[in-house]
Amino acid sequence: DGENRLRAGWRLALQSGIMLLCWGCLLVPWFLLQGQITTGSGLLSLEIIEFLGINLSVFLARRFLDRRTVASLGINLKPQAALDLLAGIGIAALMMGLIYGIEMLLGWVTFIRYAWEVDSLKTVLVQALVVILTYILVGWNEELLSRGYHLQNLSEGLNLFWGVVLSSAVFSALHISNPNAGWVSSLGIFLAGLFFAHSYLRTRQLWLPIGLHIGWNTFEGLVFGFPVSGMETFKLIQTSLDGPVLWTGGSFGPEAGLVILPALLLGSILVWFYTRRRRNDLTGIHASADTVRSETSVDSTRAHV
Numbered sequence: 267d268g269e270n271r272l273r274a275g276w277r278l279a280l281q282s283g284i285m286l287l288c289w290g291c292l293l294v295p296w297f298l299l300q301g302q303i304t305t306g307s308g309l310l311s312l313e314i315i316e317f318l319g320i321n322l323s324v325f326l327a328r329r330f331l332d333r334r335t336v337a338s339l340g341i342n343l344k345p346q347a348a349l350d351l352l353a354g355i356g357i358a359a360l361m362m363g364l365i366y367g368i369e370m371l372l373g374w375v376t377f378i379r380y381a382w383e384v385d386s387l388k389t390v391l392v393q394a395l396v397v398i399l400t401y402i403l404v405g406w407n408e409e410l411l412s413r414g415y416h417l418q419n420l421s422e423g424l425n426l427f428w429g430v431v432l433s434s435a436v437f438s439a440l441h442i443s444n445p446n447a448g449w450v451s452s453l454g455i456f457l458a459g460l461f462f463a464h465s466y467l468r469t470r471q472l473w474l475p476i477g478l479h480i481g482w483n484t485f486e487g488l489v490f491g492f493p494v495s496g497m498e499t500f501k502l503i504q505t506s507l508d509g510p511v512l513w514t515g516g517s518f519g520p521e522a523g524l525v526i527l528p529a530l531l532l533g534s535i536l537v538w539f540y541t542r543r544r545r546n547d548l549t550g551i552h553a554s555a556d557t558v559r560s561e562t563s564v565d566s567t568r569a570h571v
Contacts, residue, residue, distance in 0.1 A: 271333050274423025281327035281415060288319035309499065310396055313403040320407045324415050332419070339414040340472040347473040354465070354477020355484075357536045361529040362485035365492075365520050368528070374509025381502050393500040397488045400499070405479035412437040412459065413466045413475050430467075434459030444518070445496035451515070451522035455495065458482075458521060461530050461537075468541040478533070486519065493519035 292315045369375040421429030437459040438452045462475040487494035491501040496518045515523030
């Protein structure tokens with residue numbers, strides 16, 4: 267009331283429309299020129315297109331529909347941001363290390379060789395750089411959209427509980443078209459969405475979940491050689507996977523297996539431990555929105571007087 271802006275549902279719908287329009291204008295000519303994705307550079311260029319669509323739509327929606335600053339989504343450039351990014355990457359490394367250790371101990375994964383044993387060092391470095399850049403874009407894109415725009419607007423329109431649940435469900439649905447996806451992988455990615463949301467709520471900034479997301483994909487695919495949500499990319503460690511799909515996730519990756527559960531538990535504990543001294547406003551995003559609305563109403567009253 268008093269803010270002269272659309273309801274949260276309409277804002278979300280319009281942001282999605284702008285994003286899809288941007289993607290349509292960019293993806294159609296890209297597919298005509300590129301065809302299907304066959305290389306790491308192709309996946310990188312696709313993520314660049316997604317970056318343009320997501321960032322442009324979120325900026326326009328946040329500025330002109332939400333009537334908020336983009337930084338208020340949780341991307342303030344402060345020294346703590348770098349620490350959160352690094353902490354997120356480190357926590358994700360431990361989580362994926364746990365998964366690899368469990369599967370190695372149980373004989374579900376077998377080490378074959380390192381990438382530099384069959385390719386030149388230059389090739390390995392170039393391919394690894396392409397994969398890292400791709401995963402940096404993936405982490406930024408998906409967290410800005412899911413834990414940034416979706417979670418916070420849904421929380422304003424409904425409440426924090428449904429904001430977390432619905433944004434995680436949408437996050438899961440965005441991966442349903444990935445190779446080898448199914449209902450089990452959708453459930454695993456939904457749980458991962460809850461985990462990323464937990465890291466956002468502990469800090470009220472996106473940097474920790476962005477770091478977790480980047481580290482998750484990088485160590486899952488590039489370092490330990492697992493499929494990343496059904497996608498196969500360049501790997502530093504080449505392995506063979508031979509274990510129960512229910513536990514390992516099979517060709518989709520650990521997100522579709524029960525092995526993700528102890529990793530998420532470990533990650534949640536480490537996130538809590540890392541943020542235990544951080545001021546954590548448990549009243550939620552909705553309370554923050556009420557404060558802003560109250561301040562806006564006061565300013566409008568003053569202006570009228």
